[in-house]
Amino acid sequence: MTVRIGVVGTGAIGREHIERVSRVISGARVSAVADIDAALAEKAAAEAGGARVADAADIAGSLIAADDVDAVLVSSWHAAHAEHVLAAIAAGKPVLCEKPLATTAEDALRVLAAEEAFGRRLVQVGFMRRYDPGYRELKRVIADGGIGRPLMMHCAHRNRSAPERYTTEMAAQDTGVHEIDAARWLLDDEIVSAQVILPRATERRFPHLRDPQFMLFETAGGVRIDLEVFVNCQYGYDIQCETVGETGLIRLPDPARAEVRAAARVGTEIDQEWGGRFAEAFDVEVQAWVDSVAAGAATGPSAWDGYAATAVAAATVEAQRTGAVVDVDLVERPAFYA
Amino acid sequence: MTVRIGVVGTGAIGREHIERVSRVISGARVSAVADIDAALAEKAAAEAGGARVADAADIAGSLIAADDVDAVLVSSWHAAHAEHVLAAIAAGKPVLCEKPLATTAEDALRVLAAEEAFGRRLVQVGFMRRYDPGYRELKRVIADGGIGRPLMMHCAHRNRSAPERYTTEMAAQDTGVHEIDAARWLLDDEIVSAQVILPRATERRFPHLRDPQFMLFETAGGVRIDLEVFVNCQYGYDIQCETVGETGLIRLPDPARAEVRAAARVGTEIDQEWGGRFAEAFDVEVQAWVDSVAAGAATGPSAWDGYAATAVAAATVEAQRTGAVVDVDLVERPAFYA
Amino acid sequence: MTVRIGVVGTGAIGREHIERVSRVISGARVSAVADIDAALAEKAAAEAGGARVADAADIAGSLIAADDVDAVLVSSWHAAHAEHVLAAIAAGKPVLCEKPLATTAEDALRVLAAEEAFGRRLVQVGFMRRYDPGYRELKRVIADGGIGRPLMMHCAHRNRSAPERYTTEMAAQDTGVHEIDAARWLLDDEIVSAQVILPRATERRFPHLRDPQFMLFETAGGVRIDLEVFVNCQYGYDIQCETVGETGLIRLPDPARAEVRAAARVGTEIDQEWGGRFAEAFDVEVQAWVDSVAAGAATGPSAWDGYAATAVAAATVEAQRTGAVVDVDLVERPAFYA
Amino acid sequence: MTVRIGVVGTGAIGREHIERVSRVISGARVSAVADIDAALAEKAAAEAGGARVADAADIAGSLIAADDVDAVLVSSWHAAHAEHVLAAIAAGKPVLCEKPLATTAEDALRVLAAEEAFGRRLVQVGFMRRYDPGYRELKRVIADGGIGRPLMMHCAHRNRSAPERYTTEMAAQDTGVHEIDAARWLLDDEIVSAQVILPRATERRFPHLRDPQFMLFETAGGVRIDLEVFVNCQYGYDIQCETVGETGLIRLPDPARAEVRAAARVGTEIDQEWGGRFAEAFDVEVQAWVDSVAAGAATGPSAWDGYAATAVAAATVEAQRTGAVVDVDLVERPAFYA
DSSP, X not given: OOEEEEEEOOSHHHHHXXXXXXXXXXXXXXXXXXXXXXXXXXXXXXXTTXXXXXXXXXXXXXXXXXXXXXXXXXXXXXXXXXXXXXXXXHTTOOEEEESOSOSSHHHHHHHHHHHHHHTSOOEEEEOGGGGSHHHHHHHHHHHTTTTOSEEEEEEEEEOSOXXXXXXXXXXXXXXXXXXXXXXXXXXXXXXXXXXXXXXXOOSSSOTTOOOSEEEEEEETXXXXXXXXXXXXXXXXXXXEEEEEESSEEEEOOOOOOOEEEETTEEEEEOOSSHHHHTHHHHHHHHHHHXXXXXXXXXXXXXXXXXXXXXXXXXXXXXXXXXXXXXXOOOOOOOGGGO | OOEEEEEEOOSHHHHHHHHHHHHTXXXXXXXXXXXXXXXXXXXXXXXXXSOEEOOGGGHIIIIITOTTOSEEEEOSOGGXXXXXXXXXXXXXXXXXXXSOSOSSHHHHHHHHHHHHHHTSXXXXXXXXXXXSHHHHHHHHHHHTTXXXXXXXXXXXXXXXXXXXXXXXXXXXXXIIHHHHHHHHHHHTOOEEEEEEEOOOOOSSSOTTOOOSEEEEEEETTOXXXXXXXXXXXSSOOXXXXXXXXXXXXXXXXXXOOOEEEETTEEEEEOOSSHHHHTHHHHHHHHHHHHHHHHHTOOOSSOHHHHHHHHHHHHHHHHHHHHOSOEEOOOOOOOGGGO | OOEEEEEEOOSHHHHHHHHHHHHTOSSEEEEEEEOSSHHHHHHHHHHTXXXXXXXXXXXXXXXXXXXXXXXXXXXXXXXGHHHHHHHHHHTXXXXXXXXXXXXXXXXHHHHHHXXXXXXXXXXEEEOGGGGSHHHHHHXXXXXXXXXOSEEEEEEEEEOSOOOTTXXXXXXXXXXXXXXXXXXHHHHTOOEEEEEEEOOOOOSSSOTTOOOSEEEEEXXXXXXXXXXXXXXXXXXXXXEXXXXXXXXXXXXXXXXXXXXXXXXXXXXXXXXXXXXXHTHHHHHXXXXXXXXXXXXXXXXXXXXXXXXXXXXXXXXXXXXXXXXXXXXOOOOOOOGGGO | OOEEEEEXXXXXXXXXXXXXXXXXXXXXXXXXXXXXXXXXXXXXXXXXXXXEEOOGGGHIIIIITOTTOSEEEEOSOGGGHHHHHHHHHHTTOOEEEESOSOSSHHHHHHHHHXXXXXXXXXXXXXXXXXXXXXXXXXXXXXXXXXXXXXXXXXXXXXXXXXXXXXXXXXXXXXXXXXXXXXXXXXXXXXXXXXXXXXOOOOSXXXXXXXXXXXXXXXXXXXXXXXXXXXXXXXXXXXXXXEEEESSEEEEOOOOOOOEEXXXXXXXXXXXXXXXXXXXXXHHHHHHHXXXXXXXXXXXXXXXXXXXXXXXXXXXXXXXXXXXXXXXXXXXXXXXXXX
């Protein structure tokens, strides 16, 4: 069986997913695409090896509910994610939604309610780090007790540079949200409060942006997480994650790169873009999703995870504004997501 | 287009390839399998999702030449490799042959002659290291002049333990042959002589085996290569490769593994088996082969590379026996393989 | 010229210094010792190769002011440090005072006033990290602009285990104070506020102790410093320091230890005690002090540094108690210490 | 007691030792110096803080046998080492001789005979690596069985560049001799044969010099040692040593240097000169010698070690010339040196 995938949104990430499904993933093909930019959609359809271009004015009907679509991949603009996911649930079709699941906690809760009403999981949220070999090793070692009970996490998320449209809020919503999900997953614990400290800002970038930021989170179990977000660090794309437990600590590996000794230095190259760093994770993520669609059973980050991440990011944005410790008020976790 | 693959030989490596084609590779499926062990073939066919079991007594006719086979993957026992590759060339079909291409230089030369007579490349030899990200980085940096003109290579190939059937000769033919090909490829140079030094043997394994061995090679360009082969090193699977040039050196990275600090030590795990170390390389290798079949143009390690590796390994075996420096007498490289 | 040193306090650190002066340092010897524990003093005097035991009831007269003492090394109990340093200033003699210079900011200010009144620097405070090769490399690279203008520091101070008498306050006063001084020195900036976050406590140690702690500091220039203090981390003595600047970051090296590959792991040993980690730094510190005494010009961490560290540690203790951000109110820095 | 040292030879290394004794070493001072270059000797004497300049025409009488000299440090030109050591033995005085002990095996044997006739050890040879913390960790771990019985060693000795007067022979006599001694010491075994392989030469340096060289040694116990000597590697001073045993391997650490992430690379600086790399080892070596003089009992590398290193280096030079495996014919080790 070949899973026929309809792709909503053919911007940069959408086209990467189309390329991935067409050339890397086993057991799937892109059957239909939709985008409000018709020319972009046509181009993406051609790259997919002849997919159908669906009507952008009726994505729910012409693509999500269509007979030639077995499963939906949502890579539209963030504000439309929840709507497209709800349409997929309404059509009873599995859906992989790029993060965020929704831009507000309210929208995310509507997804939870719809999925629970449908009666079984259909939604996987695109937190690809859960499929990165390094993060998976952290998860395994922590779960096996290799560092004892976790007490702290120290994280950093650095990008070489951010575009002018990048805002102070996006440091939480778009950037930090990856660590928010990773921490919840690694610790198997919920984040209950957020605080943001603002070091002096780099002068290497736009004045409107507070960069770097230093975020602090607390979990229900009392674990403290700190996260440096620095999106104009100049030197490269660099993701650090360290968990400290009662008997040891574990640190996410840097990518394996060849060591060069030349010109009075020994060292390795650093990735410049995020794509390369997590390319393998994206491949594994989408293959796992396709396999789960074929098997008829959703896996991976759930709508609940998408909701929690959105809620924590919202609290973090409020903490940016107020300077105070902001509580995260999650609804009670439905048994459906236990 | 889905490439339909016929697999000759359903032993351990054959079945790994079948699993890979069925679950990981994009654009291919296994359509037929053959093995002299009929039960094994039946089982592999089922795992491939319903492939046909071909007549093991007539592999050339019932599988290689069959209409439902677009390309052939040879993972039969080593002594039969050349025969199956020749049959694929006779049928005009692309073939991926697990290393070695042949067990004797004479057999390898028959493959070269047949392929040249056919008029275009059909053969890819399974030297998967050329698809490993670490080795590719070495290739790129060396080719870009990052270490200057190469002068020396220092290599090590260590396995945790070898089975009782492993022989002293296999250290060259089955183990060292990977470094022989990798060195030729990285240096873009031919090996012209081999010498073998035998350190005192480990007592941790069977008395019939000389282990470790220390192999020395010279290239036409004067580069000197040394290679420790140690197949009972006890601690894990460990592949080292360092190239020293006129202005610097580059070292193959160890796999990226999480650093743990616990119990008075800081460090990482070491792979115990070769499968995990090169799993990604195998995936990339087979995908590249499938893509090249679909595109109608062979790429990757050629029959010439297979011949050269076989010839160097044979000289190395003679060097084990004699203790002397043994010349490698390659035929002149046909323009066809330029 | 051989510098004749009088040592006040012959506990563990005092005796280490006596051993150091006697067997490692060039150009100095211990001429007199004093301790309220007479037996301890006798033993230390013998180990020093025949030093005089001074009258513990009159340390100022019998040791600090004595003719056979050129310079004073204070390693008495913390509460007496300021008194002994003041006596050295009164006698016009150079003094190396183990940290802390004083246990209260008021006492430290009395030292500043006395030294300024004397008219030239006599006091060096024992912040040995400034003499550690790794920290010195950080200082040099940061000062040379190798990472751009500093924005953040991430630090960790971990001990294998702390004795029962170790208190929550000591995490700031005795442990974190090393990073407080190192940060001030590396950044050439003053700390203006402190905050303490308390993660859930390890269960591996005494219930009276909050361990680990996560301390946050801000400098006058807006640099944000975070410091994990974890004195029962079980796995060893581990000091981490990372400074993030506008164009790069620099990380304190782990000690150089041999890499071992065995038993499925690759890695190195971790120091178990602090003595080994900073042994070289202590040697360099004391040699620098002896050399400065011989040259007649004080160098190294000054009384001002001792005062500032004491004041920041006091604010940190208040922050432990209140959970709030606590300002550090330093007096204006006298021109004398510019 | 202060050990009064007479220094023979005030060239570069001699003056470094004078500086070391004067400013770093505890319990010693330089009392007399001698050099055929009178101006150089005067300058060195002044730097030593007022040492006597002895008569260069009668070094044995005016310096070695003089009453104000307790122990002799030989850093004269290589061809004179044996003569000066013999004079020290004749005077019954402890002597630290820079490597080599002698330039011929015959001269080294004369030293052995003289020392044995004197009746107790007086000679320490300046193989400073035995005092380097990294090498000492290798020695400890190997001796403790941490890697099982040793089977192989892989070494590299790289200098940034060599002066024009550096000859092909010096690669063995002056450079490789350090690894020759280190291997003998680490393995507690004698080297019995040498072979030299000459890779293509770097074009970055003088045509008269064969550089790099690849040396192969065998020990009496069957351990195989390979050593790359590359004295114009361009990128820095880099010493590598790896010992492979039956259950694991151990690798000499690179110096601890701060990791910098900047400009798309992560890495550390590499030493450019040998002085920095082994500065601590030299300090420890000379302090150990001074302490042993004070204690009246010689320690460290003995005259036997000096003889063996000279004999192996001589065999290596012959191996350079002949291309053959050259046996090292040591005399039987006297019980005196057991």
